Amino acid sequence: MNAFLLPLLGGVLLGAGASLLLLFNGRIAGISGITAGLLTPAKADTAWRAAFVGGLAVGGVVLALVRPESFGPPVISGMGATLAAGLLVGFGTRLGSGCTSGHGVCGLARGARRSLVATLTFMAAGALTVFVTRHVLGGVS
Amino acid sequence: MKAAVMAGLAGLLFALGLGMGGMTDPAKVVGFLDIAGAWDPSLAFVMAGALGTYGLLRQLIVRRAKPVLAKDFPAPPSAMVDGRLVGGAVLFGIGWGLSGYCPGPALVSAPVGGATVLLFVGAMLVGMGVFRAWEVLRAPRTSSQPG
Numbered sequence: 001m002n003a004f005l006l007p008l009l010g011g012v013l014l015g016a017g018a019s020l021l022l023l024f025n026g027r028i029a030g031i032s033g034i035t036a037g038l039l040t041p042a043k044a045d046t047a048w049r050a051a052f053v054g055g056l057a058v059g060g061v062v063l064a065l066v067r068p069e070s071f072g073p074p075v076i077s078g079m080g081a082t083l084a085a086g087l088l089v090g091f092g093t094r095l096g097s098g099c100t101s102g103h104g105v106c107g108l109a110r111g112a113r114r115s116l117v118a119t120l121t122f123m124a125a126g127a128l129t130v131f132v133t134r135h136v137l138g139g140v141s
Numbered sequence: 142m143k144a145a146v147m148a149g150l151a152g153l154l155f156a157l158g159l160g161m162g163g164m165t166d167p168a169k170v171v172g173f174l175d176i177a178g179a180w181d182p183s184l185a186f187v188m189a190g191a192l193g194t195y196g197l198l199r200q201l202i203v204r205r206a207k208p209v210l211a212k213d214f215p216a217p218p219s220a221m222v223d224g225r226l227v228g229g230a231v232l233f234g235i236g237w238g239l240s241g242y243c244p245g246p247a248l249v250s251a252p253v254g255g256a257t258v259l260l261f262v263g264a265m266l267v268g269m270g271v272f273r274a275w276e277v278l279r280a281p282r283t284s285s286q287p288g
Contacts, residue, residue: 007190022202060253074241096230122237
């Protein structure tokens with residue numbers, strides 16, 4: 001029961017955060033897009049982007065204090081694998097114009113076919129990667 | 142100023158939702174993607190809760206003439222399904238499956254998750270920068286629309 005109730009409540013909270021950003025700022029809560037926008041200097045909308053990302057980080061600190069079990073250890077710790085994964089996530093989310101939040105939540109909720117294709121694709125690629133690393137290679141560190 | 146405060150609050154709520162839902166536990170994410178193994182479906186409930194909440198509230202919000210603190214709502218982005226969309230989603234999916242981190246949970250974990258998460262976030266920002274540079278070099282006169 002709790003195993004599903006907590007994720008459901010987490011999802012509701014996350015959806016509320018995305019709704020707040022749309023209601024007040026008129027912006028889509030796509031984390032990769034919001035973050036990437038910070039890398040382009042001298043943009044008029046740097047302040048809200050920085051505040052949103054700052055809010056994410058503050059949320060991490062709050063969670064670490066009140067619910068430390070929210071954070072499991074990394075599944076990969078090797079420098080090469082970590083660097084490769086980070087580069088793929090950064091480059092891939094920009095090339096595909098969104099990630100789990102922008103396509104997977106906001107885009108799907110809007111009924112965008114583009115976001116449905118992106119979400120199915122990154123889920124399939126993720127599942128295939130886990131299959132290969134866990135069941136074919138027997139684990140990647 | 143007000144807009145930044147509300148964006149910060151939205152980010153905070155979003156982070157608490159990700160953490161409560163289990164998205165900041167990479168083993169849980171990999172377990173969700175591990176269909177052939179001991180599949181952990183709980184993260185589908187995060188998605189359901191988020192989609193239900195945002196889907197419903199969004200309907201009400203976009204009935205307004207404009208957002209509370211901004212001039213207008215975002216125009217619907219292009220509906221085009223192309224190689225970039227699919228190729229980008231494939232690359233992202235591989236990195237996600239490898240690490241169990243997508244951008245949101247990685248940023249939430251960054252201040253508290255230790256050296257590996259920091260390295261991941263650093264590499265993610267470099268990857269975004271590389272994309273930007275690649276785009277500028279390819280098409281010097283068009284700018285990208287971050288979404």
